[in-house]
Amino acid sequence: MGRAGQLRRVLLGAIVAAAMATVPAVSRTSDDLFNPHTLQRIDLWLNAADWAKLRQNFQKNTYYPADLTWNGITVNNVGIRSRGLGSRSSTKPGLRVDFDRYSTRQEFLRLKSFILDNLTQDHTGIKESVVMRFYERLGIPGPRETHTRLYVNGQYAGLYGLVESVDKTMMGRVFGSINGNVQNDGYLFEYNYVLDSPWRFEYEGPALAPYKARFDIKTNESHAESTIWGPIEEMVRIANESTSADFEQAIGTRIDLPALTRFLAAQNFVADHDGLNGYAGMNNFYLYRLENSPTHVLIAWDEDNAFRQTDYQVDARITENVLTSKLLANTTYVSQYYGVLLEAADSATGWLQQEMQRQFDLIHQAMLEDRLKPYSNVEYETARHSLLAFPDARITYVRCEVSKLTNQALPSGCR
Amino acid sequence: MKRVSLVAILFASAAAPVAAQDQRGFVWNDRPALVFGDNISVEVKGRALLEWRKFDPEIGEDTFNLRTARIGLAGELTRHLGWEVEREIVWNELDDKVEFGEWKDVYGEWKTFDKVRVRGGRFKMPFGLEQNTGVSSLDFAYRTGGSNAIAPGRDRGVMAFGDLGRFNYEAGVFDADGDNGESNEPQFVQQGQDREDVGPSVAVRVSGDLLRLLPVGRLRSASLGVAYTTSDLPEGLNSLRGEALWGADFFQHVYVKGRRQRLGAQFEWTPGPTSVKAEWMQSREQRNQQSNRNADLSDFIGEAWYVAGTWFVTGEGKDGNVKPRRPLLGGGIGAIELAVRYEYLGFRSASTAGTAFTNPRSDHQVPNSDRAWTFGVNWITSRWTRVMANAIRETIEDDSRAPLTGTDSYWSGLVRLNVVF
Numbered sequence: 048m049g050r051a052g053q054l055r056r057v058l059l060g061a062i063v064a065a066a067m068a069t070v071p072a073v074s075r076t077s078d079d080l081f082n083p084h085t086l087q088r089i090d091l092w093l094n095a096a097d098w099a100k101l102r103q104n105f106q107k108n109t110y111y112p113a114d115l116t117w118n119g120i121t122v123n124n125v126g127i128r129s130r131g132l133g134s135r136s137s138t139k140p141g142l143r144v145d146f147d148r149y150s151t152r153q154e155f156l157r158l159k160s161f162i163l164d165n166l167t168q169d170h171t172g173i174k175e176s177v178v179m180r181f182y183e184r185l186g187i188p189g190p191r192e193t194h195t196r197l198y199v200n201g202q203y204a205g206l207y208g209l210v211e212s213v214d215k216t217m218m219g220r221v222f223g224s225i226n227g228n229v230q231n232d233g234y235l236f237e238y239n240y241v242l243d244s245p246w247r248f249e250y251e252g253p254a255l256a257p258y259k260a261r262f263d264i265k266t267n268e269s270h271a272e273s274t275i276w277g278p279i280e281e282m283v284r285i286a287n288e289s290t291s292a293d294f295e296q297a298i299g300t301r302i303d304l305p306a307l308t309r310f311l312a313a314q315n316f317v318a319d320h321d322g323l324n325g326y327a328g329m330n331n332f333y334l335y336r337l338e339n340s341p342t343h344v345l346i347a348w349d350e351d352n353a354f355r356q357t358d359y360q361v362d363a364r365i366t367e368n369v370l371t372s373k374l375l376a377n378t379t380y381v382s383q384y385y386g387v388l389l390e391a392a393d394s395a396t397g398w399l400q401q402e403m404q405r406q407f408d409l410i411h412q413a414m415l416e417d418r419l420k421p422y423s424n425v426e427y428e429t430a431r432h433s434l435l436a437f438p439d440a441r442i443t444y445v446r447c448e449v450s451k452l453t454n455q456a457l458p459s460g461c462r
Numbered sequence: 463m464k465r466v467s468l469v470a471i472l473f474a475s476a477a478a479p480v481a482a483q484d485q486r487g488f489v490w491n492d493r494p495a496l497v498f499g500d501n502i503s504v505e506v507k508g509r510a511l512l513e514w515r516k517f518d519p520e521i522g523e524d525t526f527n528l529r530t531a532r533i534g535l536a537g538e539l540t541r542h543l544g545w546e547v548e549r550e551i552v553w554n555e556l557d558d559k560v561e562f563g564e565w566k567d568v569y570g571e572w573k574t575f576d577k578v579r580v581r582g583g584r585f586k587m588p589f590g591l592e593q594n595t596g597v598s599s600l601d602f603a604y605r606t607g608g609s610n611a612i613a614p615g616r617d618r619g620v621m622a623f624g625d626l627g628r629f630n631y632e633a634g635v636f637d638a639d640g641d642n643g644e645s646n647e648p649q650f651v652q653q654g655q656d657r658e659d660v661g662p663s664v665a666v667r668v669s670g671d672l673l674r675l676l677p678v679g680r681l682r683s684a685s686l687g688v689a690y691t692t693s694d695l696p697e698g699l700n701s702l703r704g705e706a707l708w709g710a711d712f713f714q715h716v717y718v719k720g721r722r723q724r725l726g727a728q729f730e731w732t733p734g735p736t737s738v739k740a741e742w743m744q745s746r747e748q749r750n751q752q753s754n755r756n757a758d759l760s761d762f763i764g765e766a767w768y769v770a771g772t773w774f775v776t777g778e779g780k781d782g783n784v785k786p787r788r789p790l791l792g793g794g795i796g797a798i799e800l801a802v803r804y805e806y807l808g809f810r811s812a813s814t815a816g817t818a819f820t821n822p823r824s825d826h827q828v829p830n831s832d833r834a835w836t837f838g839v840n841w842i843t844s845r846w847t848r849v850m851a852n853a854i855r856e857t858i859e860d861d862s863r864a865p866l867t868g869t870d871s872y873w874s875g876l877v878r879l880n881v882v883f
Contacts, residue, residue, distance in 0.1 A: 094717070094755075124817075126821070
C-alpha cells in the first residue's frame with residue numbers, strides 16, 4: 048500500500064471512530080429493564096469471598112458490595128443481600144439489590160433498588176410475573192416484573208424473576224399525581240407475616256406495638272409512631288367496631304373500599320391461597336396511605352402461590368376475615384366483587400393462556416440450563432403443562448359459580 | 463448500694479495516711495508494699511474511676527459509669543529484675559456480682575542497665591504519647607480518639623528499651639497488633655483453612671530533647687519523639703475504624719489485606735506549672751485484592767492529631783508526679799489545674815478518583831472525621847484522689863454516620879472521681 052493509501056486508511060479510520068463516538072447513546076429507562084417481552088441478562092461482580100459469605104449466611108440480611116452490569120451499563124458499588132422467607136436458599140439465593148446503599152445519591156434508571164426473585168417456590172417460574180401482568184390489565188397496583196439470566200462473576204447463577212421494588216418511586220409511578228400532589232411521600236408499609244400469629248384484621252387493642260410488628264414502615268420512618276401506626280390502629284378498630292349497616296360510612300375514608308373489593312376479587316380469580324385472605328391469615332401485600340390523606344390502598348406482592356386450583360372457591364375464606372366479611376356483607380360491594388370476578392374471567396379469556404405460553408417460551412432455555420434451581424427439569428415440565436391447563440378450567444368455574452351465587456342462568460360447561 | 467460500698471472502701475483505703483517508718487515489712491509510701499530486703503518487694507496497686515455524666519442530645523449512655531477498677535501487684539526481684547501484673551475488676555450485671563475481667567499489664571523486666579533493658583509479656587506497645595500514659599495520669603478524663611483508634615495499645619511481646627542520655631528508645635516485636643488493632647472479622651475461612659489474626663508486628667519509638675541543640679529559649683526542654691509500627695494484616699473486615707467519643711462508629715471497618723503501618727510524632731513541654739502536648743499519627747492499611755472484582759484498592763488511611771494545654775493555677779510544677787502543695791486533708795485546697803484540648807480523627811482512602819462510596823470495598827471511600835474540643839478542670843485533693851470535670855463538644859463531619867443520624871454535634875459533660883494507689 049502506498050503512502051496515499053495509508054493516509055486514506057488513517058483518515059477513514061478517524062472518520063469512523065469520530066462517527067462512532069458521536070452516536071448518541073440509546074437512552075434506557077426502567078421500562079426497558081422490566082420489559083416483559085425481553086429475557087434480560089444481569090451480571091453481578093463481587094469479591095469471591097463475599098459471594099461465598101452471602102451463600103453461607105443466606106439467612107442473614109447482611110449487605111455485600113457488588114458491581115452490576117445490564118445492557119452495557121455498569122453501576123459500581125451497589126449493595127446486595129439475601130432476601131425472602133421460605134424462599135431463602137444457599138445454593139440459589141434470592142437477592143435484593145440496593146443502588147443507594149453506599150451512596151445516597153446513586154440510582155439506576157431512576158430506581159433505588161430491585162429484587163432478584165430466585166423462583167425456588169414456583170416450579171413454573173412464571174406464576175408471579177403472569178399474575179402481575181394480569182393485575183395490570185385489571186388496574187390493580189403491583190410491581191413490574193420480567194425474567195433475567197443472572198451471572199455472578201461470569202458464572203451462570205440461574206434464572207431469576209426481576210421485580211420492581213415497592214417503594215416511593217413505584218408509588219409515584221402507580222398513583223401519579225392526585226390533586227396536584229405526586230404520590231411519592233405517603234406512608235408505605237410492607238405487611239410482615241408474624242410467625243405463629245395468624246391475623247385476620249382483628250383489633251389488637253389501642254397500643255401500637257402489634258400493628259408496628261405487622262406493618263413494616265418503608266417511608267417516613269423517622270416520623271412519630273402515633274403518626275405512622277396510629278391511623279392503622281384506628282382503621283382496624285373502626286372495622287371491628289362498626290356494624291354491617293354503618294361499615295361503609297365508618298371506614299370508607301380509611302381504606303379505598305372499591306379498590307379493596309377489586310383486589311380481593313382479582314386475587315381470588317387467580318386462586319392465590321396465600322394472599323389477603325390466605326390459609327394462615329393475611330399475607331403478601333403492601334399498604335399505602337396516600338399522601339395528605341387518611342385513605343389506605345393495597346399493593347399486590349409475591350404471587351408465587353397463585354393458580355392453586357381451578358375450583359378454588361370464589362368466596363374462599365371471605366368470612367374468616369373481619370374486614371372482608373364486613374365488606375362483602377354490603378350489597379354494593381358484594382355486587383362489585385362478583386362483577387370483578389366476571390371481568391377477570393373475560394379479561395383472562397384468550398389472554399391468560401397465551402401470556403403463560405409467551406412467558407414459558409421466553410424463559411424455557413434459561414430454565415433448563417439453570418442447574419441451581421431446587422427442582423428438576425422434569426418437575427418444571429410437569430408444572431408447565433399443568434399451569435397451561437389452568438386458565439380455561441378456571442374461567443369456566445368462576446363464571447359458573449358467580450352465576451349460581453347471583454341466581455343467573457348458568458353458562459355452558461357448568462356442572 | 464454496692465456501688466456506694468465500693469466507693470467508701472476505696473476512699474477509706476486510699477485516704478489512710480500511713481507512712482513508711484521502716485523500709486522492711488509492711489510499708490506504705492505511695493501505695494502499700496511488702497519489703498523483704500534490698501530490691502526485693504511486692505507493691506499492691508489499685509485504681510477506681512467513677513463517673514457521673516450528662517449528654518445533650520441524649521445518646522442512650524448511662525449517666526453513671528464505673529469507668530475502671532483495677533487491682534495489681536508490682537515488684538522487684540533483686541536490682542536486676544522487675545515485674546508487674548494488673549487485672550480489671552468488672553461488675554457482672556447478669557449475675558449481679560463483682561468478678562475479674564481482662565488482664566492488663568503482665569510482664570517481667572530485666573533492668574540491670576539503664577541503656578539496655580528488656581521487657582517481656584503483655585504491655586503497651588511503644589506508640590503514642592497519650593496511649594502510653596496511664597489512665598489515672600491523664601490530663602483529661604478520656605484519651606483522644608486517635609490514641610484509642612490508631613495507637614495500638616497493649617499486646618504480648620518482647621521489647622528492648624533504654625535511656626541513651628539525650629534519647630530514649632523502645633523497639634519490640636509483638637504477637638498481634640495491639641488491642642486497638644485486633645481483627646474484627648477473620649479472613650473468610652474456607653473448609654480446611656486456619657483462621658488468621660493480625661500480626662506479628664514490630665514497633666519502634668525514639669524520643670528525646672532534640673530541641674536542646676537549637677536556640678529556642680525555654681522550648682529547649684521540650685521532648686520530641688517519632689514512632690513507627692508495621693504488621694501483617696489478614697484478609698477481612700479488619701481495618702482500624704473510627705469510633706466517636708462515646709462508642710458509636712463514625713467509620714466502620716473496611717476490607718483489608720497486606721500490611722498495616724503507623725507513623726507517629728509527639729511533642730511534650732512542661733515549663734513550670736504549665737504543659738503543652740501534641741501528637742500526630744497516621745495509619746496506612748493495604749487492601750490487596752479487595753475490590754468487588756478482586757483487584758487491589760488504594761490504601762486506607764487513618765489520621766489523628768491533637769494539641770493540649772494545661773495550667774496549675776495553684777502553682778504546682780507539671781513535671782513529674784504532681785503533689786498538691788496544700789493537700790485537702792492538710793487543710794488546704796489541693797491543686798487546681800485548667801486544661802483544654804482540640805483533637806481530630808479522620809479516615810479516608812488514598813484514592814479520591816471517581817464517586818466516593820461508603821462501601822467497605824470502594825476504592826474511593828467517603829471520608830469522615832470527628833473533631834472535639836475538651837475543656838477540663840482537675841482538682842487534685844491528695845496523692846491518691848483527684849476529681850476531674852470535663853465538657854466536650856464533638857462534631858462528626860458526615861452526620862449520616864453520627865451517633866444520632868442527622869445530628870452532627872454533641873455536648874457531653876462528666877465529673878470523675880479518680881482513686882489511685
